[in-house]
Amino acid sequence: MARELKLMKGNEAIAEAAIRAGADAYFGYPITPQSEVIEYLMAEKPHERTGKVVLQAESEVAAINMVYGAAGAGKRVWTSSSSPGISLKQEGISYIAGAELPCVILNVVRGGPGLGTIQPSQADYFQSVKGGGHGDYRLIVLAPSSVQEMADYVVDAFDLAFKYRNPVLILSDGVIGQMMEKVYLIEQRPRLTDEEIKQRYAWATTGKKDGTERRVITSLALKADEMEAHNIHLQKKYAEIEANEVRFEEFQCDDAEYVFVAYGSSARVCQKAVQLARSKGIKAGLLRLITLFPFPKAEIGRLTGQVKGMLAVEMSSGQMIEDVKLAVNGRIKAEHFGRFGGNIPTPDEVVNALETQIIGG
């Protein structure tokens, strides 16, 4: 299949890839460092190219609820924002998870808390994988570490969202969103017709035909037993996701004595740190997480039988390390190293942390 090669920003690449993936609608609100997403979509006129709806909402709150409405009617719909805006969307995300609607949400993370900074960060890990909004729910969380993966993962994200009727979060950051790299783009996939949506998604509110049951999109169950049964159903789905969808990539782990655990931009830094450590005679490797939920617990468990220590590298003050330590379960040393508040660790700092916190620690 012919694949088109372009030089693009991460934010532009994901916008173009979403059009080509056959997305029906995008609802968003500008915020740095991800405004290029809606700017690109508006400039590209996908409503003329493919019929895709693009609308700038009055707020992130409204945008995510527009997503709820379109998703409830069976459309492939997405939104994007950055950290403070993602916080605003949490109410809607909880409703979407509760009502089991498929959609894709992009977070191009910036430093926080509060208004924070516009520089890149990975401090939204807890918000992404532990819930974010209210209630017992999980998002499928994909973490791209290149412009190419911004384009690739949005295609996967729509497939996963519809496979499990669950919101999928693409957890990116200001580096991946803003930097330019070459990217191979897929050919345009046709959008589903309204008739195809009706046939494929019996749950979608597309208008009740006479003699059929009405469809209701809701997250409400006033009776405790009903709500508990719904929660048990959701937990079964999350267990199925954990069993089937764990994704990661390993770099020089075969003979490694020490492993960096990282995702997104930090994984790019760690790749260089592996080379640097090996030039100093330290057998280092990298476990790069692609899915943050489901978390690769089994693979980390397996590696504890091989390596002497793990360094979780994250642009936060230490969030992912909690899941790494749970998976390590005390068998080997596992520590966190991070720069945060908009700063990015250098490979030198990472190798130094490995030497002082893990090898010499």
Place this chain on the structure above:
Amino acid sequence: MLAKDIIKPENLVYQKTKLMTDNVLSYCPGCGHGTAHRITMEVLEEMGIGEETIGVAPVGCSVLAYEFMNIDMQQAAHGRAPAVATGIKRCYPEKFVFTYQGDGDLAAIGTAETIHACNRGENITIIFVNNGIYGMTGGQMAPTTLPGMRSSTSPYGRDVDMMGNPLKMTELVAQLPGTSFVSRQAVHTPKHVRKAKKAIRQAFELQKQKKGTTFVEIVSNCNSGWKMTPVQANKWMEENMFPFYPLGDIKVPE
């Protein structure tokens, strides 16, 4: 003449619309919601558009509207119904989409969504039931609670210096270029029901013609929240609510 001789299709003068389910309404006796539901569904049935309509239920007393309205429905987060309706309508411009919202939902927490949907001229119909109080949560002050009116959070009466003035959302959205038809009605007497139904019909007819947002307020009662009998509540509504929220069309298409 026996009953079986009388009960024949040709003698039938009225029956419940098929677009209402047989579920028992969860509303208090005397509440206007049941009537507002019924006339909305009757309009859809009479226009023959029930199969092409998606309704959006709010948070509040009518959160369970989807249990009673026999069409495809989505339940929205508190105040977000106009945004949810926007998402549906933008993807299905040929379908009919409406929201059914109370005053807490539409005029407090959902003010931004309401004003912006109306300002964009989203081609949807908004049915706004205003009873001047938060009914479901137990009678707290609403943005539409009248000056001096008692509620559980204004137990000595709404003090406008401290609590602000009631918000006339209907007059407000009538100012916006995106709305084509804005009307305020009531459903407490047969005469008012007929007028309200006519307004709802016009709202959906204009939606069919893609004329932008249509908005029908129904000033209603809340005898439980107001701590009155249904008869007292209707009388109080006529004497106090109608002077502040006058009935009639506020904006009609040119």
